[in-house]
Amino acid sequence: MTTNVQNWVQLAHAAKELLASGVPRGSGLRRETEVATTLGTTRATVRNALAAVTVVDHILRQDAKRGSLLMTLPIDIVRAYDRWQRRDPTSANEALELAALHKLSVRGFVAAEHESRNTVAVAPRAEDVLASLEQAGGFQFETTPAEALEQGMRRLGVPPFPLDLLSIVRKLDRYDAMCGLTARAVIDAQKVANWRRYRSLIGRPFVDDADLNALLVRVENVEAKDDAGSPVLGIMEIADHPVIEQHRRQAKTRYLKAAAASAIYPGVVILMPSQAARDEMLAAIPPLPYDRLGIEATSGKGTSKRRKRGPVLHPGRGQGAVVITCPQTALEDLVWQGAELRRQQDEAGKRQK
Incomplete structure (x- = not known):
């Protein structure tokens, strides 16, 4: 039977x-x-x-x-x-x-x-984080990727650009899913065109004509295959966990997945749920052997276990950068002069009180 x-x-x-x-x-x-x-x-x-x-x-x-x-x-x-x-x-x-x-x-x-079984419910934080970065910059064009992140992006052909040119999309392929990504930030062709028309209103631009043309070419090349836009950041949104040490135990697996994604993304953002979770993950990743990777180390790397390691890691030559951040530290981790913008933001908040 x-x-x-x-x-x-x-x-x-x-x-x-x-x-x-x-x-x-x-x-x-x-x-x-x-x-x-x-x-x-x-x-x-x-x-x-x-x-x-x-x-x-x-x-x-x-x-x-x-x-x-x-x-x-x-x-x-x-x-x-x-x-x-x-x-x-x-x-x-x-x-x-x-x-x-x-x-x-x-x-x-x-x-x-x-x-x-492999799908973990996570809060969609990427949209909120991007909006907060743009807002903190005052003029929406005053922020560009942090210098260390810029190194990885230039290796894959992306020049500095204003964060306001980005849009968050959740259209992913199988490779994205295998790498644990939950969203991606793309350069929106319409936003690039609009910015080019009225950038003269803010004086000297952060992006020069050569870089702007490179962005437009990149968008046009990708747009023919993918209507979502030109991807520049792969985003891995990590769910919160009641046991904070769990983020330390899963750190190596998450980093290896992000490193795999950095082969096709100029930047990969691991968006942790809190600053404590971010610190747990950073503490679990050993210093990368930059001399063997053939690239310049980031200034915040450090070799001492007591020295706080920077959030930007470079998996290797010809790959993008991996940034470990959270909503509370994203401004400092992702934005050029983010620490100064944070200080201005805090001072403005005190004055309002």
């Missing part, structure tokens, strides 16, 4: 009846094996069917419609649904409806459940 859609429920009920009758006798393992032989299948198949029926019986008590629907679907979907709905019932139920309409195959359902 096999466990297709038509008979796995019957198989489970037949096995339950045999086991409940006490025939055959002996240990649980022996009884399951003999029941499987009697029913013409394997012990593993019997156990899977029994487990699936237990799931369905539980769901039936909560939602008769959903439980009845599960009994019409393959056993692999039932088992995957059970795992999925414990973590994310909304997504599991949406997938279940698609499966019932034959719009999601068994393989697709199981793959979606497996992929959901």
Whole structure:
């Protein structure tokens, strides 16, 4: 007997009846094996069917419609649904409806459940952080990437540019997902065109004509393939965790993923949920061997364990930069003269009080 859609429920009920009758006798393992032989299948198949029926019986008590629907679907979907709905019932139920309409195959359902295990709900902080950086700059064109970050961006062909030219998008591909990215900052072609028209209003620009032309060429080249814009920053938004040390334990894995993303992004921002989480991650990453990487070390690197390490790291020659930051320190970590802008911001706040 096999466990297709038509008979796995019957198989489970037949096995339950045999086991409940006490025939055959002996240990649980022996009884399951003999029941499987009697029913013409394997012990593993019997156990899977029994487990699936237990799931369905539980769901039936909560939602008769959903439980009845599960009994019409393959056993692999039932088992995957059970795992999925414990973590994310909304997504599991949406997938279940698609499966019932034959719009999601068994393989697709199981793959979606497996992929959901790697998806961590994070607060979408990137938009708020970018808005705060632009606001802190006074004139929206007065901020450019920090000098250390600029090194990595120039290596991949991106000149200094005002942060106001960026837009946050969440259109990602499979490589982005593999690297743990949750968003990216792109150079918006429309913003570049608008800035070029009225930059004369603010006097001497931070971006000269050569750099501006380079930006426009970059945007035009990418726009033909990707309507989201020219990506310059990959962003990895990290979820908060009640155990702060967890950020230290996961630091190396996160950095290695960011380093992989820096092969295609001029800058990769690991956006930690708090300053404490940021400090935990920075403390867990050993000093990079810049002499072996063939690049110039950042000024904040330091070799002493007691010396605070800078937030910008360079994975290697021909790669972008990795910046470990958080909403509280993003201005200093990402913006040229960010510390001075922060001081001005604090003084303005005191005057208002």
